[in-house]
Amino acid sequence: MNVNKPSVSQHDAHRRQAYDEPLWWGLFSAGGVCFAVIMPAVILFIAVLLPLGLLPAEALSYERASGLLFSIPGLLFIGAAVCLPLFHAAHRLRHGLFDLSLGNDTLNKKVMYGLAALLSLLALGMVVAGMLN
Amino acid sequence: MSTDHLQTNHFQTKHISVKRYLPDSSAEPYWQQYELPVDDSTSLLDALNHIKEQLDSTLSYRWSCRMAICGSCGVMVNGIPKLGCKTFLRDYEGEIRIEPLSHFPVQRDLVVDMEIFLEHLAAVKPYLIDDNPVKPYDPKAPETYQQSPEQLARYKQFANCINCGLCYSACPQFGLNPEFLGPAALTLAHRYNLDSRDHGTKQRMTELNRHEGVWSCTFVGFCSKVCPKHVDPAAAVNQSKVESAKHTLIALFKG
Amino acid sequence: MQQRDFDIVIVGGGGAGLRAAIGAAEQAREQNTPQRIALLSKVYPMRSHTVAAEGGAAAVTSAEDTHQAHFDDTVSGGDWLVEQGVVDYFVHHAYQELVQMERWGCPWSRKEDGQVQVRRFGGMKTARTWFAADKTGFHMLHTLFQTSLKYPEIERFDEYFVLDLAVHEGAVIGVIALQVATGELTLLRAKAVVMATGGAGRLFRFNTNAGIVTGDGMAMAYRHGVALRDMEFVQYHPTGLPGSGILITEACRGEGGILLNKDGYRYLQDYGLGPETPLGKPENKYMELGPRDKLSQAFWQEQQAGRTGKFGDSDVVYLDLRHLGETYILERLPFICELAKSYINVDPVKEPIPIRPAVHYTMGGIETDPQCETSIAGLYAAGECASVGLHGANRLGSNSLTELLVFGRLAGEQASQRAAQTEWADSRLLEAQADLQQAALARLCDGEGSSESWVDLKHAMVQAMESGCGIYRTEESMQQALNTIRQLRARFNNIRVNDTSKVFNTELLECIELGYGLDIAEASCLGALERRESRGAHQRLDEGLQVRDDVNYLKHSQVFYRGDAHAELRWQDVDTRFSAPAERVYGDAAKGGKA
Amino acid sequence: MDKSTLQRLPPLKRTWWLKHRFFKLYMVREATVLPLVFFILCLLAGMISLLQGPDSWQGWVAFMGAPIVLLLNLLALIASLFHAATFFVLFPRVMPLRIAGRSLPDQAIVAGQWAGVLVVALLFLWLFGRA
Ligand SMILES: Cc1cc2nc3c(=O)[nH]c(=O)nc-3n(C[C@H](O)[C@H](O)[C@H](O)COP(=O)(O)OP(=O)(O)OC[C@H]3O[C@@H](n4cnc5c(N)ncnc54)[C@H](O)[C@@H]3O)c2cc1C
Ligand code: SF4
Ligand code: F3S
Numbered sequence A: 001m002n003v004n005k006p007s008v009s010q011h012d013a014h015r016r017q018a019y020d021e022p023l024w025w026g027l028f029s030a031g032g033v034c035f036a037v038i039m040p041a042v043i044l045f046i047a048v049l050l051p052l053g054l055l056p057a058e059a060l061s062y063e064r065a066s067g068l069l070f071s072i073p074g075l076l077f078i079g080a081a082v083c084l085p086l087f088h089a090a091h092r093l094r095h096g097l098f099d100l101s102l103g104n105d106t107l108n109k110k111v112m113y114g115l116a117a118l119l120s121l122l123a124l125g126m127v128v129a130g131m132l133n
Numbered sequence B: 001m002s003t004d005h006l007q008t009n010h011f012q013t014k015h016i017s018v019k020r021y022l023p024d025s026s027a028e029p030y031w032q033q034y035e036l037p038v039d040d041s042t043s044l045l046d047a048l049n050h051i052k053e054q055l056d057s058t059l060s061y062r063w064s065c066r067m068a069i070c071g072s073c074g075v076m077v078n079g080i081p082k083l084g085c086k087t088f089l090r091d092y093e094g095e096i097r098i099e100p101l102s103h104f105p106v107q108r109d110l111v112v113d114m115e116i117f118l119e120h121l122a123a124v125k126p127y128l129i130d131d132n133p134v135k136p137y138d139p140k141a142p143e144t145y146q147q148s149p150e151q152l153a154r155y156k157q158f159a160n161c162i163n164c165g166l167c168y169s170a171c172p173q174f175g176l177n178p179e180f181l182g183p184a185a186l187t188l189a190h191r192y193n194l195d196s197r198d199h200g201t202k203q204r205m206t207e208l209n210r211h212e213g214v215w216s217c218t219f220v221g222f223c224s225k226v227c228p229k230h231v232d233p234a235a236a237v238n239q240s241k242v243e244s245a246k247h248t249l250i251a252l253f254k255g
Numbered sequence C: 001m002q003q004r005d006f007d008i009v010i011v012g013g014g015g016a017g018l019r020a021a022i023g024a025a026e027q028a029r030e031q032n033t034p035q036r037i038a039l040l041s042k043v044y045p046m047r048s049h050t051v052a053a054e055g056g057a058a059a060v061t062s063a064e065d066t067h068q069a070h071f072d073d074t075v076s077g078g079d080w081l082v083e084q085g086v087v088d089y090f091v092h093h094a095y096q097e098l099v100q101m102e103r104w105g106c107p108w109s110r111k112e113d114g115q116v117q118v119r120r121f122g123g124m125k126t127a128r129t130w131f132a133a134d135k136t137g138f139h140m141l142h143t144l145f146q147t148s149l150k151y152p153e154i155e156r157f158d159e160y161f162v163l164d165l166a167v168h169e170g171a172v173i174g175v176i177a178l179q180v181a182t183g184e185l186t187l188l189r190a191k192a193v194v195m196a197t198g199g200a201g202r203l204f205r206f207n208t209n210a211g212i213v214t215g216d217g218m219a220m221a222y223r224h225g226v227a228l229r230d231m232e233f234v235q236y237h238p239t240g241l242p243g244s245g246i247l248i249t250e251a252c253r254g255e256g257g258i259l260l261n262k263d264g265y266r267y268l269q270d271y272g273l274g275p276e277t278p279l280g281k282p283e284n285k286y287m288e289l290g291p292r293d294k295l296s297q298a299f300w301q302e303q304q305a306g307r308t309g310k311f312g313d314s315d316v317v318y319l320d321l322r323h324l325g326e327t328y329i330l331e332r333l334p335f336i337c338e339l340a341k342s343y344i345n346v347d348p349v350k351e352p353i354p355i356r357p358a359v360h361y362t363m364g365g366i367e368t369d370p371q372c373e374t375s376i377a378g379l380y381a382a383g384e385c386a387s388v389g390l391h392g393a394n395r396l397g398s399n400s401l402t403e404l405l406v407f408g409r410l411a412g413e414q415a416s417q418r419a420a421q422t423e424w425a426d427s428r429l430l431e432a433q434a435d436l437q438q439a440a441l442a443r444l445c446d447g448e449g450s451s452e453s454w455v456d457l458k459h460a461m462v463q464a465m466e467s468g469c470g471i472y473r474t475e476e477s478m479q480q481a482l483n484t485i486r487q488l489r490a491r492f493n494n495i496r497v498n499d500t501s502k503v504f505n506t507e508l509l510e511c512i513e514l515g516y517g518l519d520i521a522e523a524s525c526l527g528a529l530e531r532r533e534s535r536g537a538h539q540r541l542d543e544g545l546q547v548r549d550d551v552n553y554l555k556h557s558q559v560f561y562r563g564d565a566h567a568e569l570r571w572q573d574v575d576t577r578f579s580a581p582a583e584r585v586y587g588d589a590a591k592g593g594k595a
Numbered sequence D: 001m002d003k004s005t006l007q008r009l010p011p012l013k014r015t016w017w018l019k020h021r022f023f024k025l026y027m028v029r030e031a032t033v034l035p036l037v038f039f040i041l042c043l044l045a046g047m048i049s050l051l052q053g054p055d056s057w058q059g060w061v062a063f064m065g066a067p068i069v070l071l072l073n074l075l076a077l078i079a080s081l082f083h084a085a086t087f088f089v090l091f092p093r094v095m096p097l098r099i100a101g102r103s104l105p106d107q108a109i110v111a112g113q114w115a116g117v118l119v120v121a122l123l124f125l126w127l128f129g130r131a
């Protein structure tokens, strides 16, 4: 056994090049950074301190919130706190499904990244709509 | 000038259970118990050799150098891949269960079929590629490349892999999909890609930039935990992802 | 039974075997004769024992160094029992082979300016040893293995255990191998065969060698009538770890490590290697950088005088590196630290390492001519299994890794040239010889014969070799060892294995290895007994025989196999065309002299 | 070459990760995205309500205060910190930073990243800490 075998032929290898993976991985990594660096603060303030009433009353009033969100910085914020983390999550969910042998990867990929893209568009769209208002 | 205090020679009896598989006589694996005397210096390999010579000559396993450099003697010890010659029974209390390396087909007892591992190694073109050497080799006036210690340091760690395969047993992605090139092969590719003397990155990329190449790795990281030579294959694989991404981008722009 | 045809078959996947395979492939391309090359190894190539070599590989490198100096060191290191023409060829081809390794990607350690770094080594006048940290053999073997993957004409047969050569009318016609995974025999028909099966250190109880270093190839050639040459010369390495025998490289001393007895005294100055060199300033050929035979002998003397310490059951002396400082030790000798910590729980940065001599290297082997060909046409040998005549009575550290390259390539090229002019033999001839092997295997597994275990025989063998052919030898001890080995050979004929299964039957393999071992052990004992002088690694305590005797024994010993009868010894002249024998001196004693 | 005894193994069972602590931690790491997704969905809902007007916005703030929602978001907070802890140590291994040929110590890079988390939190404090 273990006779030297010519490795997978060049042609074969080419056909199976994963041109899309670098994109998903890049989005995943960027999302991972956002998740780690920004999200702790975002979640703490918006989802914990705010509903508990621990922020000054006017901190996130309707006016202040709309003003902050429907703006260019708001757009960037949504990119970093919604879109990229969504792709991060989609990537991990896709691989998680593979780890648990659920579904098939080609389909999972489409569903996961598709959803992430859809929700991202929705979020960005809402900011733009708010700005136009 | 005495180092006598360093070793104690008290013998102790320990039990180890070995997963046996003898394709000639029984189709199913079974567990077998052995009882043997050990002291502080007894390695698992010493123990297996003791079994083979004194208790049961039918037990089969691989070994050679007994100094953690040839990479032959990988086995699972209580579920974790280890080199038998670098595992000391003094570190284990209670049960010691020895199994063949996971994720590889078992040939017999503790011997697994490493062929797929070698196929994966060969696939990444693990040799220096320099199609256009600055100085063509001339036996009458041989010259070496220049490589500074810093350039050497960039890949040195990744060149320390002894091909023991422990990382393949540790990597669930390889377990889930044996076509995944796996940590050691990808590390070897990265080692050459990082070598200042090499110009083969482009050729290797066609292997690395596949689903079964770097992209199957989800940075579980257990590969680096079990690596007996501190090669850190997880780092190599994930650095390769960055390279693969760059390579794809460049290819995209060049059309 | 499977049969395959190859132009060239190479037995052994260590440094020598891989270099031979690549050499043959290149030669075939050069000749424009497409050739198929089979590379067989009983273990995966990267498990071969070359992987364990630590220190480095020698070649004349710096501008101040000369081929003449490397030649002189090697010749005097070998106590003039070397083939000087061969040494001359070797020193002139050493550098280019190391450069070739560099071009294949070997990660040699470097100087700041990007040039390859060299280090000092025992018995070498100048620093000329290339190294890759303290894992030189590891890096060389992996570089060669990986490079061999470039050559589609090399077909590997990993974990094929070669049982025998097939020889017909004085020419080799193929090999017979056992596929370990299935237990099936495979016949490989060949026009030329290269033996590169490594040494035989496992003949001894206490050694630095891997479990696979059992001298198989030597025995195969020997059984077919090739002489084993200079087998009495077995190198003890002065620094093995107590207990396991794991090697602590000579590079430790090259980098400035010192040897102390239990009183903390640098005892080497009492054995003609002084005067004491200052701490951290090692000097070539002085003190710790004397040759291995002298250092091992000095240990023995200290042991007799009761000045050695104890570690477990072993008498030990101490290798002290502490003055080199942590950073330097970890950069240059990382593997040593790892080994000492794991296997004896000593941190070389903080404590001296207890060490003792251990059998390390087989200077003798399959006799070949300067072109690596044996007395069987088409059969070549290279590496530690061969005796091309480079090492004589004592090998210098770091000459052997270079030897693998220089003579591995030469053997491969020679084999390729021969294969281009030769035809395959009739395959029925091979089949007939394979049937004999099949029968021999069947006999080992038939469950009849004595109830004796081969394990007992093996223990008796290594014990006999150690007590009879150790660092110092006496007529009586050697005679006793020879007698014991001869009895063991007779007993071996009745041995049977317990495990009669086919798949991965390692008991069967070990038993076959023991058979090989006993044959060459006889050759080794016989050579030792008959060499009535002291030279290099062969040191006698007998009255009147404690010195070199060039009048009667400036000769190679050749031992010939005689089946179940006693082996036969002859003497062969030595090639001394360039340098007349002189006294072998080290330390200050060498000053002014030519040595 | 004939290899009757050899075969490729069947892939792992889907419970493979229950076998070892290391793998369980890996799964926890991967699962941190679940509460993250929940939080992002909450955020999206918040955006919709913001578009719909002040009442709707107040309703959303109330919804965020519901114990179960709060609990899940607390979980998301912990998840983000756990994720950060696992993610930061990977960074120096994936992109070893070299300054003048010497690699930066891993601890320094990890500490730098935590400093980043702190800076963002302070920024939020500056933004929301006052009326
Ligand atoms: C611990 C240690 C350190 C050393 N350090 C140095 C050093 O620093 N510098 C130096 O110059 N030298 C050193 N040496 C010596 C040197 O390493 C060896 O002489 C050299 O590696 C031998 O190489 P080889 O290719 O001849 O044999 P090996 O590397 O031993 O290879 C033998 C090959 O033959 C195969 N084989 C054997 N029998 C069979 C069979 N029956 N069927 C099929 N295949 C078979 C084996 O599988 C293996 O592939 C050291 C030696 C030891 C033990
Ligand atoms: S990377 Fe480490 S664990 Fe994996 S094969 Fe190499 S030495 Fe073994
Ligand atoms: S364990 Fe496997 S998934 Fe990646 S980090 Fe190591 S290769």
Ligand code: FES
Residues within 6 Å of the ligand: B063, B064, B065, B066, B067, B068, B069, B070, B071, B072, B073, B074, B083, B084, B085, B086
């Ligand atoms: S026997 Fe060589 S690595 Fe364990």
